[in-house]
Amino acid sequence: MLLTDPRAMEQVLEYVVAGDTAQLGDPAFVAELKTWICFSADEAVRTGDGLYTGATGNPSLPRWLGSRLIIWAMTPKSENDRYARQVRNSVGIAVFFSAANDKAHWVQAGRCYQRFALQATALGVRNAFLNQAVEVAPVRSQFASMLGLGSQRPDLVVRFRRGPALPLSMRRPVLACTGMTHSRRNNLTWIEASALAVAALAAAAVGLAAHGAARWARRTRAALGRLDAARTPPNRSRYDMRELDRLPAPVQRFFRSVLREGQPIVASVTLEHPCAFNMILAGDRWKPFTSLQRVVTNRPGFVWNARIALLPCLPVYVHDGYITGTGILHAAALGLFTVAELRGRGAIAKGELMRYLAEAAWYPTALLPSQSVHREAVDVSAAKATLTDSEITATLTFRFDTAGLIESVRSEARGRAVGDAIVMSPWKGRWSNYQERSAMRVPLSGEVAWLLPEGPMPYWRGTVSSLACDFSTETMGASICAPRQ
Secondary structure (H helix, E strand, O other), X not given: OEEOOHHHHHHHHHHHHHHHHHHHOOHHHHHHHHHHEEOOHHHHHHHOOOEEHHXXXXXXXXXXXXXXXXXXXXXXXXXXXXXXXXXHOXXXXXXXXXXXXOHHHXXXXXXXXXXXXXXXXXXXXXXXXXOHHHHOHHHHHHHHHHHOOOOOEEEEEEEEEOOOOOOXXXXXXXXXXXXXXXXXXHHOOHHHHHHXXXXXXHHHHHHHHHHHHHXXXXXXXXXXXXXXXXXXXXXXXXXXXXHHOOOOHHHHHHHHHHOOXXXXXXXXXXXXXXXXXXXXXXXXXXXXXXXXXXXXXXXEEEEEEEEEEEEOOEEEEEEEEEEOOXXXXXXXXXXXXXXXXXXXXXXXXXXXXXXXXXXXHHOHHHHOHHHOEEEEEEEOOEEEEEEEEOOEEEEEEEEEOOOOOEEEEEEEEEEEEEOOEEEEEEEEEEEEEEEEEOOEEEEEEEEEEEEXXXXXXXXXXXXXXXXXXXXXXXXXXXXXXXXXX
16 A cells, blocks of 8 residues: 555554554563664674664664663654654655465565565665554554554555665575574684674764764754854945044054955955864874864854864864854764763853954954954053954954064953863964965964963964955945955
8 A cells, every 4th residue: 555645644654653652661662672773883793683773874883872872862752753754754655464464464465565675676765664553553453444454454664765875784694594504604704704794894984974974064054054144234345444543553553554445344254274283281182184164244253164083083073153142162073972062152152252353363354443343452562352242242452563463362261161161261372474365464374272370282273275255345335245356
């Protein structure tokens, strides 16, 4: 029986949910399910049986961890929500039923499904079981009545659609299933077994890495979407030197050194950085990595996306950002397993707005008074800059060299992530290697450090390999974003 009408598929979903809820409420079923699942590729190879988690799109984990996570991760609500999404994303449901409840008819139903599955595979159509509706006896009888099957017995329920291929579950050899296992095992040399295990592990690792990278890319696109959705027109479209009249002398020298009269205001920036990150608090253990950063100047915000290879097969993906008044720090091994996550509108948001303000040396028009930055003189070569975004305020001390360029930025109290807490610590960034980009003089090299009681702790060094600005220009009296020519 083929069902493709959405209303009929929703009716089937009701019985799938009922059966799933009953099964997950049965401790004996859950205990058996845990023994049946192979949580990692090596376990799947070793047992040659069960359901490998990679075949369901889930990550590979050690059994000691997977068997514990399943207790809280596989709840009736989470599983039923997942099945609802799957059914609603399918194009149809197939129900295989028998005229009688005996072994001969079970085999016949199985053969019918195998013919369906083989033909679907040949056509590039994927299929997956939804057997909860027929695995709980009271639910199965109600399901049969809903389908109008009378005395006939529904045996298998399958959803189908086109989609990507997932890793396959292991299956025992035919001889092992017929009792002729001894000779089969003697024929399988240790070399063959080892090769099979290595191949399976390699395939699982590649699949897991690809799954993680794709998931992280979706997170990145979502963050960039939120950043761009919050954009507003700049307060002014072009730089006017009259803005400088009341600024401290070192700040005036800076703008005259890096900007040209009448040039358009930077609306957004995209930067690429070859960088290095220091992995230890005391000492030097620098890991090279690359990152891509998107900055929007109105409303101020940024998304920094990095990939750090801690080990050859273990990349850690990192998001650092400030979006609509919320600070974000999220690191995930393989893009799947969170190792650090902080987000909010308190100290973490203030620290990220400080980063935006310090890095404005790359987009210096964002430091102009017309862009809501307020200045206070410190001495002949330094001044404080304060930027307020909604209820978040960031203040940094900018120190300038003899050429009028930003030499360093400093905060006496910036939020430093220590475990799950934010600790306020002195912080300093240094800029160098100024060159002209997009008609502005910007620093292409930098280093930042925490100024701890035991001494400075540099933790980031990098260069800008690519800097592309979008500018605000006046057209027909309106402020628009125009790419740099």
